Each structure stands twice: as structure tokens, then as C-alpha cells.
Amino acid sequence: MRRSHLAGRWLCLALSTSGSALAQQAPPPPQETPAAPAADATEGEPFRVPTVQVVETSEAPASPDSASRRDPSGALTVIRVDEFGGAARDTAAMLSTAPGVTLQDVGGYGQSKSLVVRGASSNATLVLLDGIPINGPGGIADLSRVPAAMAERFEVLRGGAGARYGSGGLGGVVNIITRRPGADARVAGELSYGSWDTALGWLSASGPLAGGEALVLVHGGTSSGRFPYLFDPSPTLPGDALVEERRTNNDARGAGGLLRLRRELGGGFSADLLGELSFDERGLAGTAQNPSVDARQSGGRGSASLRVMGTLPGGVRTNARAYYRRDRIALAGGSWSQSEPQVQQLGGVELEGQVLLGGWHALSAVVSMGGESVTAADTNEASGGDPSWLRASVMAMDEVLLWDGQLTIAPSLRVDRAGPYTLLSPKVGVTVELPADFELRANAGRAHRAPSFLELYVRQGTLLPNPDLRPESALYADAAVVHRSDESFASVGGFASLYEDLISYEAYPPGAARPYNFASARVVGLEAEGEWRPHPLLSGAFSYTLTVSSDLQRDERFYLRELPYRPRHKLAARVMGGPRWLTGRMEVVAQSAHALTRDGSMSLPGRAFVHAGLASTFGSRPELTVSCEVKNLFDARAEDFVGYPLPGRAVYLSVAGNFSGMETP
Template identity: 65%
Template sequence: MGWPARAGLGVCLAFSISGSVRAQEAAGPPGSAEASADAPGVPVFSVPTVEVQASPETEPSDSAQQRDPSGALTVIQTADFGGAARDTAEVLSTAPGVAVQDSGGYGQSKSLVVRGASSNGTLVLLDGIPLNGAGGIADLSRVPLAVVERFEVLRGGAGARYGSGGLGGVVNVVTRRPGAEAQVAGEATYGSWNTVRGWVSATGPVLEGEALLLLHGGRSTGDFPFRFDASPALPGDALVERRRANNDAKGAGGLLRVRHGLGEAWELDAMAELSADDRGLAGTAQNPLPDARQGGGRVAASLRLSGERGPVRGSVRTWFRGDRIELSGGPLVTQGRQVLRLGGGEVEARTLLGERHGVSALLSVSAEDVTRAEGAPEGDSRPGWWRASAMVMDEISLAGERLSLAPSMRVERAGPYTLLSPKVGATVRLPEGFELRANVGQAHRAPSFQELYVRQGLLLPNPSLRPERVLSTDAAVVHRTERSLASVGGFYSLYEDLIAYELYPPFSAKPYNFASARAVGLEAEGEWRPFPWVAGAFSYTLLVSRNLRDDPRYYLKELPYRPRHKLSARASGGPRWLTGRVEVATQASQFINRTEEAVLPGRTFLHAGLSSTFGRFPELTVSLELKNLLDAQAEDLDGYPLPGRFAAVTVAASFGGPSRASSKGARTNTR
């Protein structure tokens, strides 16, 4: 089937299916756990939000709820993890459909797999600024949790609303917003292997506006012990204990965010983020690297003007991001410095047409370039290209607002590639608190600069790559009450021209397009609050992937690095002055090659903690956290040993303004 025919098929599919549920968040109704979270003596414990109504009028046009009102959306408030000594990847892994690919402990590389898409097929944004690097992969270890207010996790093909790269989904990292009241707050954590993390912030009114300044930093030696099999060919031999070397990491940075009202209908929001990090690249247990290092830095900035004029709500936004990665030590071929620059702007607007239609439109233009290119056209050592896209969406309300349809279409030009991404979704509201959600659409990812032109270490470029695409559909049923929430749904994704790295003799790897692959799965999550002082939450993902390449060695084999089962469950209870929590995170075994001959064992981690909060103004919280309580021995994707049992103490304080505890569980999406 030719490309025009396949594109036409995607359009027909996208506009032939209806039925969906609005995956939105809002504050709970009176008497619910959310509404009572501010009461003294009530522990705060929240699950990522899945299905709660919110008023569209209070939502900014670039929020995930507005951009994809029928999508499978989970919103995670980071305040719910206060004192739990988690990083960004660990928090995101609690969402259904999301699996983390990790390369060690604190400060080491971490990326996401969403609904079976590769890490480069999950688009990660910082307040709307793309964070995916030159290889198309966003390293979550470079996103400090201290700067994050919430995560918006949109699962499923998101090309219609977010453009190239959102094959498996989109994660929008929403940074902390300024407050109208003056407040100074901070948090410090000390744990095993000399791990130190902390942040301090100040917020309040400035020059008739509001401002937030936050500074953060952390380090860890990472020299944890592990058990090693020195003679894997001899069964039954004793394991020896070793200590990981060259596994340290450190980083620091800051966030400045300013909001200023322009009359009653307009607002100006400016954000600047700066960070730097350095870490050892320890290699694998079998082949350690004693001196390989990676240093990096990022500067990001955005300026957004939003408001209303007559019946139209909209925004104008510009943004810039620069990333630097420098490799030293280790093999000579891995050394070098690489800089990626991106910048762009967009205009987005929404208006009501009559009583049944809410029309949204977006125009976007951006440019990017990267250094150290190999194989670029005409020998250009710093290739770059422009991106331009146009999107339109219509929200149609039918049957007395019990049915909402949301068809959308995006046309994008990414360098030499023209991409078409249609999508349609719907919300069906049923009696007794039930809702249905369904979506079908098409998304694309243009090859990244690294895959096309950049040689990074042993990864070779391939200038002849074609864009990959996915046809995806999902459906779910949701039930909610004042004290509970349950959601069960399934999804199907068909990938074509999938980009994957293959061995390129003698020692390198090179990306190629493969015919097709599919991923089918089940997602379930729930929350239960039987009493104001007890809460529980869980999420479960079943993922079955198949390689449809014609080569008989791989046909119908599972895709590597896709665990079939993943479970996350949490519970908490107790008064404000002594709240206990426990969490279980389980991930099944997974294949690490396409012939299903090499297997990475599954793992189960048990975490527990205690927190005690005193006072209101000021407020002081002391927490004790035990991670991997049973000292389970696990490995990362390359057989790298993951940390064992970890203990940490956290002290947090706030002076002035509303307390952090009183803001936990608040599920509004206004900024």
C-alpha cells in the first residue's frame, strides 16, 4: 500500500469511530476526600487523576484537557509525593501504560515507554517546550522533581494535537506557578550512599504581578554494593559482592517564573529554567568504565500571553531551549561535545459556535539544529530544519450534552517530511456515575537528528530513514463516586516503518526502518477513600507486543524492552501528625533482543515511609523513607545492577502563604 493510500486510510479511520470519555481533573465535590484534604488531622494521599469533570472556561488553551478532551489523561500532582524521596521517573511510573527504562540510581539516565512505543516515540514537554534530545529521547534524570507542580500524562497517539513524536503519548511537565501570598519554603533530603537533595523557593507579589524563584541541587556517590556472578558459565558458583564505581552524579539549577495581569482579561506568563549536571558512566557489571563521564546543561525559556477578546479565548507563545551534552573518558569514539538548539512560536485560539460547537485552531512554527553531524547534506556539520504545522479541532455536544465528539486534524511539515495526523474521540455520559471513552487516530515521528546525521559513541547515523507512524485506538469505561474512582480500558496500536537500532558489525549499531509491529494492552486504575484518614490507589498495565517484520527469526516475537505486566499500588493512613504510607511497584520480565533469547528478570520493589507535620504558619514536616525495603536485587536494561535498600530522611518547612499540605490533593488545572 502506497503512502497516499495509507494516509487516506488513516483519515477514514479517524473519522469513522465515536465514543469517548472526557479524561479531566477537578476539585472533588463537597464531602469528598479532595474537599476535606485541608482539614486538620487528615492525611493527604492522592492518586493520579483520571476522570473528574472540570469547567472548560477555567482551563488554559494549551492544557492537556483542552488540547485532547477525550484522551486517556492522567494528572499527577507532585505535592502528593512530598517526603517520599522519589525522582521524576519514579513518580511518572505510577501512571498506567507507562514503563521506565532506567540505567542506574540517582542522576543516571531514565526514559519512558508508553503503550509500547519506543522512548523516542514519547514526547516530553516542559511547559510546552519539547525536551526530547537529539536522539528523540527525553532523559528524565535531567528534569528535577523540585521544579514540577504536576505531570499531565496523555496516553495514545497524540500527533493531532502535539505534532511529530507523540506516537505512544505525551508527558507535559508543568512547572510550579507563583503564588499571590509571600512564602518561603524549602526541603532537604539525606540518604544512603551520601545522597543529598534539596531546594529552596520564594514566591509572592512583585511589581503588581507574582513571581517564583526556586533553586535546587543534589548529588550522590552511587557506590552501592551488588552481588555479581563472576563465572556465569559455571552453574551453582557463589556470588561475590562488588561495589559500583564511577557511578556518582550531581546537578543543580534554578527556575524563575513570573505572572503579570494585563487588565481583567489578559495575563503574561514568563518562565526561565537553567540546569547543569555531571555523572559517571559506569558501564556494565561485566565491562566497567572507570573514567567515562557525561556532563550537560540546559537553558529553557518561554513567554506566553493568554486571555479573552469577545467570544475568543487564546494565547500567543514563544519558546527556546538549548541543550549541551559532553562525553569524556572511556573509549575514544564516545568522546565529544554536542549542542542542540530549538526555538519557535505558536498561536492558539478557541471559540464557541452556537450552543453545540467549540472550535479550536493552532498555528506553530519552530526551528532546530545540532552540532557534530555526520552524513548531513553537503557535508553540513550543523544541519537544521524548520517545522510548521496547522491544527483544527471541533468539540460537538449532542444528546443534551450526554455525548461529545472531538474530531481533529493536524498537517505538519518537519524538514523534508510532510505528516498528516487525524484523530477523533468522544465522551458518552451514562447514568449511575458511569462514562465511556474511545479514540482513534494516526500519529507520526520524523527521524531525529541523531538518527539521521549524528554519530554518538557506537551509535551510527542513517540519512535514508523514513518517518515512522502509528494507527491507534483505545476505549475505556469509568465509574466514580464521591469516595472512589475506577477505570478499565484497552488499546491497540499498529506501528509502521518502526525505527529501531540493529547491530552494525563489528561493534556499532545503526537505525533502520522495519515493516511493522503491534501493541495491544489493558489499563486499569482506581482510587478509594473509605474514610478521611485512609486512602488507597493502584494502576495496572498489560502490554502484549508483536514484531510483524517478515524475517522469520523475528516474526510474531515480542518487541524488546516492553514488560508485559506492570503494577503500582499505594496506601496511606493516619492523622496529620503521624501518617504512614506503603507502596508496591512490580514489573514483569522483558526480552532484551528480538529473538527472545536474552531476558531481563522481573522485579518487585516495596517502599514504606512515615511523615509527621507540625504547625501551620510556619509548617514543619519530617519524613523517613525506606525504598526497596526487601533489598530486591534488580538490573537495568544493560545488566547494570540497580540500587538495593535505600534509607532517607527529609525535612521540609514553609513560612507564610498557604501550607504545602493544605494544597495537596487540589485538582484544579488553572495556572
């Protein structure tokens, strides 16, 4: 019975960390079922047209990369793509609704978008596509290159994740879970068109194939990006009239595809093959004061992974994975032009095992090995030409169940070798079941990020490398109280991080910038999130983050000033209601003003956007949904983190279809 109780405990842990758990819960496995974490029980129907009703989901094989499985006590928010509904859904915008997450965007379809999580820099947050890192050259994951059409849900794990995921997870980890195949034949797609000639679309087909299940998805989009904005031609003269101009060289386009195959191998083992390919191109418009008329960026990404999962004799759950990713970026025109594109390649193998011992604790271990390389047009002598690294890591974790499941302690330790750097990342997590459906969770540990190849070796225009950089590190702790019922979910908690040896670019005379390690910085804050579903036709969700950062560098220009690009307040709220034939939704996203420079001499004003939409769904086979979405309903004027005007009010129309054949008995 204690073995079965621990199995149920693993299931509860997987569900308890989700801010959207009410819409995702699956029935627990029978008591005689072996201990199988149900992290992927949230996957549900792969192409459910957005409605507000809570739909029962079907169980799916657990994903070893699921954050709820790798970090059962972590601060985790799960975001389902179909809960946002409407047209022109944007990956970065959806992720920014999670607590602790701030979006750094250049505005509009296809333009650069990255995340700051709990005050860590953009290159200190790992972004994974089904477990494969997609952080490109420089360590920053550009989410504009990840269309929402590929994703079924996002897992946002906040806080240091070095002990679970390795180098790069100082602020947290975002795992993008792609759509999964189904046993029943199904065809689905969506077309959207809106302001500034923005057109988006995707088409998918899934069903049985050669004794297994298959999914094929293609997607694409384009936009002129010529939105109007108000420009001050003489900012030094107060009171002068603003002039309306249109953004130029701001167009973007992209296309790609996803292939996923799943098959049972017999003997309790299954195989999952994933392939992803994408291409994109965009103009680099510069700023309103210094526009660029011909700077362009083009890129392409390809990735593949093969995973085999099963249970060995003795109840040892195992999975083995091999993966590869190639990322290409080329710059032309303007001052960013390069004679050759940068190509980053990485690949590796990973083996994981989990076993229950004595019915009261579960041991997990991960061993991985791989390599990484990058080509560049201009490297310094220290790189020895095109640099490459070997990577290896070992991670061990134990989940100890005490007091009949009321207390779970999960210590873990990971050792990473990234090129010349050895990184040690310990962590301990605690979960306590409290009366009246309350729960307490807490975490403390240390995480690291090794410098990237670009920071160490590669010259990029006026950005110079520094081969003497040291890895960044973070000491972190957090705690939260969680409450859930059949109709609601709420979580309130605090966090603190001490970042050491931060890597930041500083002026390097006569006209360049170079990265250096700086002493330390402190970030403390408060996170709150909740969801309420009082009726099948009505739901609401919110998140709020208070972030207080302090630069601890012993320089009077910077000491105790707030770090740039970290707004103190951030709020996101969403409400949806209505029957299938007319569902309405409204969303508010706001953040306070914040500094743009370390000395506080420049700042970005606060902003608040209101989005609204209506959708109407008809039929079942086929099922058709027509929707209208208004972004920035009140046409709020705002700027991004480099002074780039963000788009004003935009309107998008969408038509989505979903056809499925007869269900398999």
C-alpha cells in the same frame, strides 16, 4: 443556557480524565461564567506539605498546554507530586506508576531514565516542560535531568498524540506542570539525605512582585552511587559463589533554578514568563561485566517562554507563545568520548484560538512555526555540516455537543512540516455520559515521528547515521469505561496500536550499529486504574497494565516475537493513612520478565519493589514536616535493561518547611 452547559461540559471533561481527580476537583464556575476550561483548577496550593487529607484547591488560569484541554477524550492520568510525600522523590519513578507506562532506568540518582508508553519506543513519547519539548538529541527525554522539585503535577496522556501535539507523540505525551506563583508571600524548602551519600534539596520563594506574582526556585542534588551488588565472576559455571562488589564511576550531581512571573495586563489579558536553567554531570559506569572507570557525561539546559492569554471581543479565547530551548551534552573518557559537545537548539512561536459557536460546539485552532538545529563533532556528508530544520504546523479541532451534553465528538486534524517531512495526523475522540455516574470514552487516529538529527546525520561512537530513514507512524485506537463518585474513581479500558516503519539499530559490520526502518509491530493491551478515599485520613490508588506486543517483520528470527523492553504485566499500588502528625504510606511497583533482544535470546527477570515511609507534620505558620522513606524495603535484587544492577535497600531522611505570611483578604 446551552452555552453555559457547554462551559460546564468543558470543566467536566477536564476533570474526568484524571486518575487522581478526587484530590484535585475544584468547584465548577457559576452558570453565567464564560466557557473557561478548568484544566489548571487542579493546581491547588503551590507548596502544600504532603498530607493525606483532601484539600480544597483554588482556581487558576487555564493552561492551553493542558492535556485535558487539548485532548478532552484522551486517556489521561494526572499525578500530583505532593500525593507521594516522603523524601527523595523521583520524577521517572512517579511517572511509572501511571498505567501504560514502563520505566527504563539505569538506577540511582542522576542516572539515565526514560519511558516506554503503550509499547512505543522511548524516543516516540513527547515530554514537555510547561508545553516546551525537552526531548534532547536522539529524541529521548532523559527524566533524570528533570528534578521533581520543579513540578507541581504531571499529566500523562497515553495513546497517539500527533493530532494534538505533533511529531513524536506515537506512544503519548507527558506534560510536566511546574510550580506556579501565588498572590501571598511564601517560602518553602526541603532537604533530604540518605544512602550512598545522596543529598537533595530545594528552596523556593513566591509572592507579589511589581503588580504581579513571582516564583523563584533553586534545586540541587548529589550522590556517590557506590551501592553494593552481587556479582557472578564466572557466569558459565553454575553454582559458583557470588561476590559482593560496589558500583564505581556511578556518581551524579546536578543543580538548577526556575523563575516564573505572572501578571494581569488589563482588558482580560494576562502574561506568564517562564525561565528554567539546569546543569548536571554523571559517571557512565557501563555494565557489571564491562565496567567503565572514566567515562563521563555533562550537560546543561536552558529554556524560556512567554505567553500572553486573554479573550477577544466575540468570546474568542486566545493565547500566543514564544519559546526557546538550548540543550548541551558532552561526553568524555571511555569509548564515548567526543571532541566537541552536542548542542541542540529549538525555538518557535505559537498562536491558538478557541471559540464557541451556536452554544453546541467549540472550535480550536493552533498555528505554530519554529526551527531546530544541532551541532555535533562528526556528521556525515548528507547533513551538509551542522543540520537545521524549519518546523511548521496547523491543527484544527472541534468539540461537538449532542443530546444535551450526553455525547461529545471531538474530531481533529494536524499537518506538520518537519524539515523534509510532511506528516498528516487525524484523530477523532468520543465521550458518552452514561447512567449511574459512568462514562465511556474512545479514540482513534494516526500519529508520526520524524527521524531525529542524530539518527539521520550524526555519528556517535559506534552508532552510525542513516540519511535514508523514513518517519515512524502508528495507527491506534482505545476505549475505556470510567466511573467516579465522591469517594472513588475507576477506569478500565483496552488499546491497540499498529506501528509502521519502526526505527531500530541493528549491527553494521565490522563493529558498529546503524538505524533502519522495519516493517511493523502490533501492540494490544488492557489498562486499569483507580483511587479510593473512604475517609479523609485514608486513601489508596492502583494501576495495572497488560501489554502484548508482536514483531510483524517477515523474518523467522523475529516474526510474532514480543518486542524487547515491553513487560507483559506491570502493577503499581499505593496506600496512605493517618493524621498530619503521623502519616504512613506504602507503595508496590512490579513488572514481569521481558525480552532484551528481538530474537528473545536474552531476557530481564521480573521485579517487585516495596517502598514505605512515615511523615509527621507540625504547626501551620511555619509548617514543618519530618519524614523517613525506605526504598526497596525487602532489598530485592534486580537489574536494569542493560544488565546494570539496580540499587538495593536505601533509607532517606527529609525535613521540609513551609512558611507563609498573612493571606491577602
